[in-house]
Amino acid sequence: MAENIVIVGAGQAAVSCAARLRALSPECSISLIGDEPYLPYQRPPLSKAFLTGELSVERLALKPHDWYDAQAIDLKLESSVSSIDRRERQVILQGGKRIPYDKLVLATGSRPRVLPDKFTRDASRIYTLRGIADAEMLKGELRPDRRLLVIGGGYVGLEFAASAAKTGLDVVLVEAAERILGRVAASETADFFRELHRSHGVKIIEGVGVLSICDIDGARRASLSNGEQVDADFVVVGIGAIANDRLAMECGLETRNGVLVNENGQTSDPRIFAAGDCATLGGEALTARIESVQNAIEQGDAVAHSLLGQAAPPRKTPWFWSDQFDAKLQIAGINSGFDRTEVKAGARAGAQSIWYYAGETLLAVDAINDPVTYMTVRRILDARTSTLE
Structure with missing residues (x-):
């Protein structure tokens, strides 16, 4: 009998899984549930080409709308999942509607880390960047001669700083760790990008934390741990991401910095799988959660095979x-x-x-x-x- 497969999430991993499922199994039922109003879309351009107006919303889409119809994929947009009933094998939407499944895929992605409220409760115009709605708000802030404070010297913070500087903003970037890219790259890579940014007028302050941000005379004033103060028209926070594993935790699945899965993408419930930014691969020697487009695509593809009891394709280099x-x-x-x-x-x-x-x-x-x-x-x-x- 054809299985009813429900995918929660509408990002790269979800679409990869749905596309491969349909290619492998023309008869199975596929539902894809996303909480945003947009067609499933690429996220990397949000801090680059989309932010600077070089790429439209339409061109962000991973697939056109008629592709989902042609593939008989039931795409449910603006549908937020509130819980999972594992005993009845049902996904419950906000509002109470229940969607049954034979097998379930969690491709819920991740969300940006935010500064603690005690640092920001007296300030406005503090942003994170994860989705189209965030980027649309930030596009309105990107005007020449304005002042921007970026908090966080990872790739997202540096990419946003570069886009803003190219638009003509005065940019200051603050990194609390000893240097930028401290968790992800060698000092030689950090040295290159530090000098690149400084050559384009970006001021980079390293080894210094933000103590507080408050509104003063229409601007944001950040007090730093070295005694310095930075005034800005708006602030962007890029200090990493957290796996969206709430649904998994609340329904009793095992989690560890994400939804814990085996090499087949299977969770502690054999009928539930996970892929993409929300999934943590567990093993005897390694527990890893990889946030990348390539990983999302490959995990989604691998989970599609696993759902049908097939061997996944060989792994590729991240x-x-x-x-x-x-x-x-x-x-x-x-x-x-x-x-x-x-x-x-x-x-x-x-x-x-x-x-x-x-x-x-x-x-x-x-x-x-x-x-x-x-x-x-x-x-x-x-x-x-x-x-x-």
């Missing part, structure tokens, strides 16, 4: 990217556990790469304006991964 000013960073691999790096010049002017090693084992590369090196290392890592399957 990859990421970041565009800032005229620099394109392409990352292949996961640098966790590296103990040394090597910096190599690229074949063309301005290109360089940072290679990560654990002993003599190559783990990853940060390739800056160097697509040849990026693809070379990615092939090396892909070949190694395939031998481990």
